[in-house]
Amino acid sequence: xxxxxxxxxxxxxxxxxxxxxxxxxxxxxxxxxxxxxxxxxxxxxxxxxxxxxxxxxxxxxxxxxxxxxxxxxxxxxxxxxxxxxxxxxxxxxxxxxxxxxxxxxxxxxxxxxxxxxxxxxxxxxxxxxxxxxxxxxxxxxxxxxxxxxxxxxxxxxxxxxxxxxxxxxxxxxxxxxxxxxxxxxxxxxxxxxxxxxxxxxxxxxxxxxxxxxxxxxxxxxxxxxxxxxxxxxxxxxxxxxxxxxxxxxxxxxxxxx
Amino acid sequence: xxxxxxxxxxxxxxxxxxxxxxxxxxxxxxxxxxxxxxxxxxxxxxxxxxxxxxxxxxxxxxxxxxxxxxxxxxxxxxxxxxxxxxxxxxxxxxxxxxxxxxxxxxxxxxxxxxxxxxxxxxxxxxxxxxxxxxxxxxxxxxxxxxxxxxxxxxxxxxxxxxxxxxxxxxxxxxxxxxxxxxxxxxxxxxxxxxxxxxxxxxxxxxxxxxxxxxxxxxxxxxxxxxxxxxxxxxxxxxxxxxxxxxxxxxxxxxxxxxxxxxxxxxxxxxxxxxxxxxxxxxxxxxxxxxxxxxxxxxxxxxxxxxxx
Numbered sequence: 001x002x003x004x005x006x007x008x009x010x011x012x013x014x015x016x017x018x019x020x021x022x023x024x025x026x027x028x029x030x031x032x033x034x035x036x037x038x039x040x041x042x043x044x045x046x047x048x049x050x051x052x053x054x055x056x057x058x059x060x061x062x063x064x065x066x067x068x069x070x071x072x073x074x075x076x077x078x079x080x081x082x083x084x085x086x087x088x089x090x091x092x093x094x095x096x097x098x099x100x101x102x103x104x105x106x107x108x109x110x111x112x113x114x115x116x117x118x119x120x121x122x123x124x125x126x127x128x129x130x131x132x133x134x135x136x137x138x139x140x141x142x143x144x145x146x147x148x149x150x151x152x153x154x155x156x157x158x159x160x161x162x163x164x165x166x167x168x169x170x171x172x173x174x175x176x177x178x179x180x181x182x183x184x185x186x187x188x189x190x191x192x193x194x195x196x197x198x199x200x201x202x203x204x205x206x207x208x209x210x211x212x213x214x215x216x217x218x219x220x221x222x223x224x225x226x227x228x229x230x231x232x233x234x235x236x237x238x239x240x241x242x243x244x245x246x247x248x249x250x251x252x253x254x255x256x257x
Numbered sequence: 258x259x260x261x262x263x264x265x266x267x268x269x270x271x272x273x274x275x276x277x278x279x280x281x282x283x284x285x286x287x288x289x290x291x292x293x294x295x296x297x298x299x300x301x302x303x304x305x306x307x308x309x310x311x312x313x314x315x316x317x318x319x320x321x322x323x324x325x326x327x328x329x330x331x332x333x334x335x336x337x338x339x340x341x342x343x344x345x346x347x348x349x350x351x352x353x354x355x356x357x358x359x360x361x362x363x364x365x366x367x368x369x370x371x372x373x374x375x376x377x378x379x380x381x382x383x384x385x386x387x388x389x390x391x392x393x394x395x396x397x398x399x400x401x402x403x404x405x406x407x408x409x410x411x412x413x414x415x416x417x418x419x420x421x422x423x424x425x426x427x428x429x430x431x432x433x434x435x436x437x438x439x440x441x442x443x444x445x446x447x448x449x450x451x452x453x454x455x456x457x458x459x460x461x462x463x464x465x466x467x468x469x470x471x472x473x474x475x476x477x478x479x480x481x482x483x484x485x486x487x488x489x490x491x492x493x494x495x496x497x498x499x500x501x502x503x504x505x506x507x508x509x510x511x512x513x514x515x516x517x518x519x520x521x522x523x524x525x526x527x528x529x530x531x532x533x534x535x536x537x538x539x540x541x542x543x544x545x546x547x548x549x550x551x552x553x554x555x556x557x558x559x560x561x562x563x564x565x
Contacts, residue, residue, distance in 0.1 A: 001332055001336075001365050002365070004365070005364075005365020005366075006365065008362055008365045008366065008367060008368075009362060009363050009364075009365055011362070012359050012362025012363060013362075013363075016355075016359055086348075087348070090346065090347070090348055090349060091344065091346035092346050092347050092348045094312055094342065094346050095346070095347070095356075095359075095360055095363065095407070096363050097311060097312055098310045098311055098312060098335060098338070098340050099335060099336075099360070099363035099364050099411075100331070100332035100333070100335045100336045100363075100364060100365070101363045101364075102332065252314060256311075256312055256313060256314050257272060257273075257307070257312075257313050257314070
């Protein structure tokens with residue numbers, strides 16, 4: 001395939017994926033909005049009003065970046081895992097496998113769908129947060145880099161899940177038993193500074209802590225962890241996950257018999 | 258000598274379960290041919306198609322598509338092939354037109370041209386009116402035609418049809434045969450697997466019969482059919498057959514089925530013409546006659562039985 005033909009193949013998959021989640025917007029875009037609205041009301045407005053300021057910012061200001069990142073992580077992951085597993089279930093992924101589209105283009109196309117949905121949901125979550133509080137931008141480059149790379153990382157992770165999944169139950173296991181606990185314990189709702197030394201140390205083994213704090217740094221200018229370490233972890237994990245996904249696709253893992 | 262469209266050399270496939278699906282397959286399919294790949298269920302036909310189209314990893318051997326080794330040039334090889342699978346494998350929530358236009362996109366065809374190609378395929382296959390409905394709402398026959406439209410949208414040189422007329426009514430089946438003939442006339446190489454042996458006999462020039470992962474017979478349809486040791490016919494007569502008709506028709510091997518139906522087995526050294534003349538001499542008037550079974554079917558059944 002020429003470069004132009006590869007571009008057509010990529011844009012076809014990406015368009016198909018974006019059209020898919022926009023077509024079912026009541027299932028893909030509305031629920032995260034309602035969830036984040038409830039979080040803002042309960043944790044931010046009702047409970048948060050009784051919580052003292054964290055490093056000079058209100059609890060609501062502290063909460064908004066965390067909830068945006070949580071929405072990005074969940075939506076990136078579930079979009080790609082459910083979309084690609086549905087393709088496996090209906091066997092329509094074979095349409096692409098019999099074509100000359102290279103494996104890395106297939107990965108890029110599906111991941112673009114996940115990134116697009118998660119960034120849209122993230123921006124909606126941010127916009128709702130701005131109804132409750134104001135946020136200034138400390139470093140726009142950090143904000144854009146963290147949101148895009150996190151969306152990319154969890155889209156690829158969702159693709160892994162779909163590749164390894166044998167049934168629809170397998171699609172739910174990782175988000176429920178791994179992703180949700182790690183996200184909730186990853187500093188969305190609190191600063192690890194407030195934890196005892198044991199829990200603070202334990203929290204530092206949670207990779208999601210670094211992503212949420214890195215993103216929060218872009219708005220508030222402070223973080224529980226070194227932002228450059230966060231950035232390094234994010235780039236390294238994204239690179240490893242992406243290359244592995246391309247390799248697995250090339251080998252036809254979970255796709256070819 | 259005709260160029261080879263597809264060459265299989267010593268193709269073996271052992272699945273992860275340990276099942277040996279293919280045990281060293283050699284095939285050479287000339288360009289422009291309509292090639293029938295026949296065999297009972299589980300013989301390995303779909304595995305061969307899967308290996309050629311890139312959906313199944315072979316354990317051993319080489320596949321060449323127009324002299325391109327599919328391991329070394331997978332993209333170029335796949336660009337030459339269109340696949341119509343046995344099962345409906347499209348997204349049931351997508352509209353028919355989107356399924357086919359997207360398929361063109363995977364082959365790097367620009368969107369405008371993809372719509373033009375889709376329109377052509379849909380009109381050829383009688384699907385144009387259904388272009389904007391979700392694929393799940395189509396009837397079984399229309400779903401089969403959608404699979405064919407999708408496989409043809411990138412104008413492949415080779416079309417692989419895995420049971421293309423399964424579950425299709427006779428009228429539609431015959432119209433699909435006509436469509437396949439038009440593709441053959443345009444120079445498209447066709448590989449056909451089917452359980453309707455009449456279909457293979459009617460469309461294909463060459464044939465391979467596969468059983469338990471091995472080719473048990475391969476060659477031209479004509480030479481295969483000429484190997485028949487005998488051919489059975491059913492003859493319907495205008496008036497009741499006379500008493501002792503079988504004796505009167507000797508040396509031909511005949512069996513009266515009922516008062517106006519006669520079965521005859523014409524052996525290799527006998528001629529149907531002589532038998533009809535004998536009937537005429539006996540003043541037995543024929544209303545109609547037909548082959549007892551499809552000729553290819555008889556050979557197929559015998560070959561598979563020998564190979565058991």
